[in-house]
Amino acid sequence: MVIVILLVILIIKNYLKKNFIIYLIMDDEIYITPNIIVKNKTFYYTNNETNRLNKINDRNWHKIMCDDGWFKIDWSWRVRLNENSQKNNKNCTYAIRDCGGEGNCLFECIATALNYTKAIEPSLNIIIDNNLKQEYYTSNDIRNIASSSITIDNFDCIIESYKLAKLNNEFYGNWDPFNIFKIEDLQNEIMKMGDNFWGDHIIINLLEEKLNVSFILLNNEEYIIQNIMNNIRSHKYVILLYYSTNLHFQLIGKINKNTLITIFEIEKLPIEIFNIFNKDCRVYN
Numbered sequence: 001m002v003i004v005i006l007l008v009i010l011i012i013k014n015y016l017k018k019n020f021i022i023y024l025i026m027d028d029e030i031y032i033t034p035n036i037i038v039k040n041k042t043f044y045y046t047n048n049e050t051n052r053l054n055k056i057n058d059r060n061w062h063k064i065m066c067d068d069g070w071f072k073i074d075w076s077w078r079v080r081l082n083e084n085s086q087k088n089n090k091n092c093t094y095a096i097r098d099c100g101g102e103g104n105c106l107f108e109c110i111a112t113a114l115n116y117t118k119a120i121e122p123s124l125n126i127i128i129d130n131n132l133k134q135e136y137y138t139s140n141d142i143r144n145i146a147s148s149s150i151t152i153d154n155f156d157c158i159i160e161s162y163k164l165a166k167l168n169n170e171f172y173g174n175w176d177p178f179n180i181f182k183i184e185d186l187q188n189e190i191m192k193m194g195d196n197f198w199g200d201h202i203i204i205n206l207l208e209e210k211l212n213v214s215f216i217l218l219n220n221e222e223y224i225i226q227n228i229m230n231n232i233r234s235h236k237y238v239i240l241l242y243y244s245t246n247l248h249f250q251l252i253g254k255i256n257k258n259t260l261i262t263i264f265e266i267e268k269l270p271i272e273i274f275n276i277f278n279k280d281c282r283v284y285n
Contacts, residue, residue, distance in 0.1 A: 030119050042258045055258045058091040070095040076223045084275040093255040106199025107139035109251040113262040147190040149206040155183045172198040217243040225280040238264040
């Protein structure tokens with residue numbers, strides 16, 4: 001029966017081509033994929049030769065976690081992270097996951113980060129909105145959080161920023177800010193999936209306050225941390241994103257012993273991230 005259910009999960013993931021986690025909970029085991037299992041906050045994989053569970057670690061993770069779309073961060077970032085670390089890491093422990101595109105990438109990344117964290121630590125409540133504390137998140141949930149963050153206090157400033165971006169040919173999406181006159185109009189545009197409304201720096205700023213999460217953007221072209229004028233110590237948690245200048249986001253995770261971290265407690269953020277952030281953003285947190 002278990003095998004049948006796991007096969008159904010695999011077929012659904014492949015058919016829908018969704019990039020969020022679909023997992024099965026059985027007793028104290030959480031199946032990220034049919035081959036990747038979380039148990040007591042530890043990631044395991046099934047050894048096909050012995051049919052036993054082996055722990056995922058910093059030496060083998062890239063061979064296993066690729067089944068769920070995780071790959072090593074590129075070489076230039078590996079070098080820079082190592083240069084700013086307190087120890088020389090022989091094995092790359094930073095992973096990247098493409099969570100989809102078509103205007104949904106930012107929202108999918110955040111949903112995936114939440115879902116991985118919930119799989120590892122089910123009791124952890126990161127979302128502060130009581131109406132959105134749930135077992136599983138989709139990009140639509142994250143859009144809803146962003147949409148509800150538009151208020152009478154910030155609407156004018158936000159819509160004027162989008163108008164200016166459109167006039168300067170720096171605008172992404174299929175909606176027109178010059179046709180938005182009410183808060184509800186902008187909220188409705190944000191809720192539309194796909195290319196209509198892309199997640200961007202404005203949405204990031206809104207989500208930081210709503211989720212109590214700081215976002216750190218690692219630029220994958222200039223190999224710097226993008227300065228989005230945020231004080232990362234002002235929030236309890238941190239999500240790392242891999243950022244392209246064409247406004248594409250990917251999720252960054254880190255292998256820590258035998259687990260994968262996608263949302264960091266600020267006090268446990270790796271020192272190399274702190275060091276690079278302080279150098280690139282000229283903000284000493």
